[in-house]
Amino acid sequence: MFGTLFKSLLAFFYPACCxxxxxxxxxxxxxxxxxxxxxxxxxxNEDSPCNPVFANIAGRVPVLFAxxxxxxxxxxxxxxxxxxxxxxxRPEIGVFLGRIAGERLRGSSCFLPPDYIVxxxxxxxxxKKRGYNQSLRIAEGFREFFPEAGIEKDLLEKRHGxxxxxxxxxxxRWENVKTAFCLCDAARREARFExxxxxxxxxxxxTGATVESCARQILQIPDARVSVLTMATPV
Ligand SMILES: [Zn+2]
Numbered sequence: 001m002f003g004t005l006f007k008s009l010l011a012f013f014y015p016a017c018c019x020x021x022x023x024x025x026x027x028x029x030x031x032x033x034x035x036x037x038x039x040x041x042x043x044x045n046e047d048s049p050c051n052p053v054f055a056n057i058a059g060r061v062p063v064l065f066a067x068x069x070x071x072x073x074x075x076x077x078x079x080x081x082x083x084x085x086x087x088x089x090r091p092e093i094g095v096f097l098g099r100i101a102g103e104r105l106r107g108s109s110c111f112l113p114p115d116y117i118v119x120x121x122x123x124x125x126x127x128k129k130r131g132y133n134q135s136l137r138i139a140e141g142f143r144e145f146f147p148e149a150g151i152e153k154d155l156l157e158k159r160h161g162x163x164x165x166x167x168x169x170x171x172x173r174w175e176n177v178k179t180a181f182c183l184c185d186a187a188r189r190e191a192r193f194e195x196x197x198x199x200x201x202x203x204x205x206x207t208g209a210t211v212e213s214c215a216r217q218i219l220q221i222p223d224a225r226v227s228v229l230t231m232a233t234p235v
Contacts, residue, residue, distance in 0.1 A: 018031070018032050018033040018036055019031050019032060019036075019080070019081060019084055019090070019093065020032050020033065020035075020036030020039075020077050020080065020081070021033060021035065021036055023035075030096065031092065031093060031096050036077060039077065040070065040077065040078070040100075041070055041071040041073065041076060041077070041078060042069065042070060042071075042104075043068060043069065043070060043071050043233075043235055045067075046067035046068060046069050046101075046104065046105070046108075046229075047065075047067060047104075047105060047108035047109075047110040047111050048067075048110065049110070051066075051067045051068070052068070052233055052235055053066045053067050053068045053205050053208070053228065053230060053233050054066040054067060056205075056208050057208050057211065057212060057215075057228060060208070060212050061212050061215045061216055061219070061226075062219070062226070063215060063226050063227055063228055064112055064197065064225050064226065064227045065110060065111055065112065065227040065228070065229075066211075066227065066228040066229075067105075067111075067228070067229060067230075068205050068229075068230045068231065068232055068233035069097075069100065069101045069104060069229075069230075069231055069232065070097075070231055070232040071232065071233070071234070071235045072204055072232035072233055072234045072235075073234070078231070078232045081093050081097065082134075082203055082204060082231070082232065085097075085134050085137070085203070086130070086134050086203070089130075089131060091131075091132045091134070091137045092137075093137075094132075094134045094135075094136075094137025094138040094140070094141065094203075095137050095138070095140055095141035096141060097138055097141065097231050098137065098138035098139060098140060098141025098142035098143075098144075098201075098231075099141040099142070099144055099145070100141075101138070101141075101142050101229060101231065102141060102142040102143070102144055102145030102146060103145055105142075105145070105229070106145045106146070111227075112197060112227070113146050113148065113149065113197075114146065114149045114197050114198060114199035114227060115148075115149060115150070115196040115197045115198070116149060116150050116151070116152045116155070116193070116196055116197075116198050116199070117139045117142065117143055117146070117149050117150070117151045117152065117198075117199050117201060118139075118151075118152050118153075118155050118156060118198050118199065118200050118201065118214070118218065119133060119135035119136040119138065119139040119151070119153055119200075119201050119202075120135045120156070120181075120200060120201065120202040120210060120211070120214055121133065121135075121153070121154075121156050121157060121158045121181070122135075122158055123158040123159075123160065124158075133153070134203055135201050135202050135203060136151070136153050138201055138203065138231060139151050139153075139201045142201060142229070149199070152187075152198075154184055154186075155183065155184055155187050155193075155198075155218070156181045156182065156183060156184065156214055156217055156218070157181065157182050157183075157184055158180060158181060159179065159180055159181065159182055160176075160179075160180060177209040177210060177213050178209070178213050178216075179213075180210075180213060181210075181213050181214050181217050182217060183217040183218065183220055183221070187218075187221060188220070188221075193221045193224065194221060194222045194223055194224070195222070195223040195224070196221075196224060196225070197224075197225045197226075197227065198218050198221075198224060198225070198226050198227070199226075199227045199228070199229055200214050200215060200218070200226065200227070200228045200229070201229050201230070202228075202229075202230045202231075203230065203231050203232070204230060204231065204232050204233065205228075205230040205232070205233040206233070206234070211228045211230070215228065
């Protein structure tokens with residue numbers, strides 16, 4: 001009772017605002033107002049083999065499916081949402097985006113439901129500083145539409161941070177990413193992972209080096225199959 005009263009008072013003095021445009025939200029609206037929801041830049045072919053992420057990654061590493069949901073434009077609403085998610089302590093944005101992705105893929109005939117969802121891990125030091133892993137938050141929202149899938153947040157480990165990345169050239173950056181992730185020891189031992197379908201989830205797809213590296217690690221599991229889902233990519 002007191003909690004509800006407190007929440008109502010808080011909402012009266014500090015009304016929730018749309019993350020996209022800053023307008024005061026109406027009852028029933030969540031993070032975004034109806035206008036901003038209507039303007040989300042869906043790529044629209046995330047479940048087709050012609051989509052840009054699949055075209056990019058399929059020649060490099062064998063994947064069943066790969067796709068992105070939103071077009072990532074500089075200064076666009078998705079860049080803004082992902083920035084707030086990563087740098088402004090808004091973990092609920094990850095869950096929100098994951099739900100949209102889950103709802104869109106649930107009915108797709110091209111998307112095989114995963115046995116395990118694997119959010120791209122962060123270096124523990126970086127995760128501690130941020131307070132959460134944004135890819136795990138996206139995975140949690142996505143899983144609401146695939147409740148049979150388990151989230152395996154510790155299947156992969158991030159071995160080293162990317163602090164020195166900017167000083168490296170393109171080739172050595174790639175070398176760095178290639179060795180940045182490793183399969184945890186338990187995954188090599190546990191029979192429950194053999195022959196299963198793993199869905200790697202990340203926020204943005206640019207060069208694809210991160211998801212390629214993660215996929216290569218998971219494919220060390222006998223008969224494993226891998227799919228990739230990212231929230232956004234520049235089209
Ligand atoms: Zn808005």
